[in-house]
């Protein structure tokens with residue numbers, strides 16, 4: 073009992089440290105006056121919290137110059153480039169992209185490895201472990217990693233970072249979190265999530281859904297999946313598999329899907345469908361898909377028709393999501409952003425046809441506010457979660 077009463081003030085302080093760090097992490101540099109207002113704490117308490125965070129090497133504080141006139145300018149609290157960073161990883165079928173992401177969501181360094189075919193879970197873990205060093209070499213002296221956050225295009229168990237099913241990677245029941253932990257330096261915390269889920273998280277924090285508590289991120293690469301924010305919180309489902317719309321069957325006599333079924337959404341909306349419709353035999357990579365979009369814009373009629381055809385299937389998929397989830401915003405990521413930019417009219421026409429009018433009227437479609445980095449920045453959030461929850465627990 074005695075221990076509990078002694079611990080309480082410390083617990084409150086740690087909670088407040090996490091809140092303060094969270095504000096600077098989401099919004100970048102803020103003045104002490106802004107922090108005082110946001111946290112509704114006294115100026116002296118904010119001063120003490122800032123001192124704790126600067127002494128721990130988590131944040132920097134400086135006095136803005138040019139304060140010649142009467143009145144003291146408020147100190148500015150900011151992320152530091154030689155402070156903590158997350159090793160963020162986006163595992164895709166043709167590429168493993170890694171980045172060092174600092175407090176504030178700034179990408180400080182990048183490293184990517186292209187694959188001609190999907191890498192096994194073990195090889196992927198090794199590639200990531202090698203990337204940790206490649207990133208560290210680009211960082212300022214003194215900067216230190218808080219852990220690794222990895223996103224994969226598949227279903228990930230909430231409890232043990234097991235990748236249960238990633239059909240386009242060819243992974244099934246891979247203990248990926250454990251595999252990765254066994255090859256990275258000791259003490260490195262590892263977190264794994266689904267690519268669309270983490271992209272949604274990043275867009276909700278700083279991107280196109282920042283001010284919006286009911287949103288869907290529909291990710292389309294080779295596979296298709298959705299991340300959902302409902303009433304301000306991630307919608308996960310019992311096991312963490314909510315949003316696997318890519319394997320909803322549209323037509324049971326349709327094309328064979330990697331998952332074993334026929335006519336799944338991703339056989340109509342994913343990158344393979346796009347390239348096939350355009351008559352291209354190239355591997356589905358971000359480069360081959362970008363080239364197809366460029367050709368469509370340049371007047372290549374077959375490429376343009378392929379994008380419009382996919383746009384209609386995309387509109388149908390979005391209509392289903394809108395009917396079920398009634399979101400305020402649907403963010404179209406990966407190659408779906410390119411489809412939407414080129415053929416928004418076709419997407420809208422299919423939505424008119426398939427969505428219930430009430431839900432349809434309320435929804436806005438858009439592309440990611442964080443560009444192509446939503447997934448990487450969301451992966452970084454997986455790694456930052458522990459630090460933000462308790463900044464002094466290192």
Ligand SMILES: [Zn+2]
Nearest residue numbers: 319329331336
């Ligand atoms: Zn499927």
